[in-house]
Amino acid sequence: MTPLKIGATIGILGGGQLGRMLGLAGAQLGFDIHIFEPEPDCPAGRVAARCVTAPWDDRAALADFAAQVDVITFEFENVPLESLAFLAALKPLRPGTQSLTLTKDRLIEKQFINSLGIATAPFVAVDGPDDLRPALAALGPNGILKTRQLGYDGKGQMRVTPNADIGGLATLLADQVWIYEGLVDFEREVSVILARSLTGEIVHFDVTENVHQRGILNTSRVPAAISSDLSERAKTHAATLAVQMEHVGVMAVEFFLTRDGSLLVNEIAPRVHNSGHWTQDGCHICQFQQHMRAVAGWPLGDATRHAPAIVMTNLIGEDVNLSSDTLAQEGVFVHLYGKREARAGRKMGHINTVIDTPHK
């Protein structure tokens, strides 16, 4: 449990934008960063001391990767559990496999959340086509079918409405296991980003208010327009989940705030999260540095917000081609991911806009 030495090497599984921003934050603290990523020429690999390009099930490559690092973390939860378990036997893995086991399958995740007395949207398992009609009968015809694993940014989800073609829908369910979630009439979506250290210390960032469009996060805004009581409840729920997961590092908990004032957990992300990107320009220590500190076994840092208010806006697809006017705009801070192709629906970068800057 001794903190990682100055200049040690941190391995990151996954080479996308989250891995890239984790790598940049780790480098600021003097660490060497190694990346493991199946796709060649990944964004994180281009800012790392070493990048291993190999499939997740390449045991030799995984072992070689582990041999050259002091500790391992991941940028996303879709690394196969077998690969993680293999690595965890070779080097410290932070967070541990438990954080993944409890969150990567939506059914297990929701059962875990409910078991702690924390509410979610109503849900039932849909193991195959035959389970669809009973699910609709139980929760009503307005809801969402979600794959139990591997969904993100609205992928692996289907909206169900009263006039849906149930027979047609059912045929789409054959290859995977699903859950059916009753639709929640929510007023707002908020999220809590926190970090938990190796010694169990927890530091929260301020609660963030999120707006999604077509299943992809569009903006995050701080401070969230909710009462301090609700904000404290959300933080307490997130801390309860982190402690039960024995999580080490940053994690995010997304909530629906319903019109009657209830907080329902939508999803746990056992990692740095898009809705925490505002911390890069709103706080002294951002979510990425906080995660690297936790992974290194360092004490967590000062997550104080210094911006009075800030909005993060994702740059999707061609949005990345910012105008000179935007680049020159006061209070606008640009973060781009170095992705080669601006495909539609792809997260290419984000901008943080500070709304009212003090000390002018």
Added chain:
Amino acid sequence: MTPLKIGATIGILGGGQLGRMLGLAGAQLGFDIHIFEPEPDCPAGRVAARCVTAPWDDRAALADFAAQVDVITFEFENVPLESLAFLAALKPLRPGTQSLTLTKDRLIEKQFINSLGIATAPFVAVDGPDDLRPALAALGPNGILKTRQLGYDGKGQMRVTPNADIGGLATLLADQVWIYEGLVDFEREVSVILARSLTGEIVHFDVTENVHQRGILNTSRVPAAISSDLSERAKTHAATLAVQMEHVGVMAVEFFLTRDGSLLVNEIAPRVHNSGHWTQDGCHICQFQQHMRAVAGWPLGDATRHAPAIVMTNLIGEDVNLSSDTLAQEGVFVHLYGKREARAGRKMGHINTVIDTPHK
């Protein structure tokens, strides 16, 4: 003069901590970074997409480096001018060779500064041992001998006092050309960091107050304890120099403030500067991002200071082994350079301490 495209490649000459922090800032903006550095395993190379390890006079390596980047900049002024001129013929070099020509030789630099009506300490050229006694006779026996080129962090300097062994000193002067500077009885040292864009736009950071120990910068503090009139004069002088140099990018001007209220330029650094490291935690856009924006031909960013007051402290040699208490201290932000050996006198990192954080 069109701005560099999103995802273009910026080459940096020099792979030390300044190159590393420039690289990290460029990566945040989505650029690929290539480093050219004679020393293997350099700090900047470990956060770059490519690192060329070759001597400064290896024309083939320089040409290959230039071929793979869109624009070239440098982290320090001791790159040989011939190498820079060679590269400038192949790709845009920002700042250009003129910024180097006017600042890398102390005699030329001071003559340039004086030619613009801006004061320096009194100086005379000392081309060899025979020039020493006349120099002392002209400016008095209290002063500093400095090599005209390649000095930094107090290296290449000798203090002269009334009881110095002049004959012994003279024998040390044979191999190089020097200048002799009359000692200035200064009250404070301050510096101005500014950026000048490709279109001539100039953005200043706040004036910084610096304390050196044994020739190495120890602390920088903002705001400097000087009048706003003096602060404006310092900024105006720095802007005059930048315009005359046709500088593109960040540069620093160090001043002595004498007891009678005069501002004397001590030195121009045509690059990012140690006394601007506070901007990383005191401003929304730090000197490193500002430089990369200028080099990319982008508009300069918002350099507003958001911290009410901030002190940068260099970590020299073993200082880098920070205690857990320091790592955990509120308002303390750590930057380490990934250097392998903590040799005495070597800059290993720095910490920025925000003195009074608003919005707690």
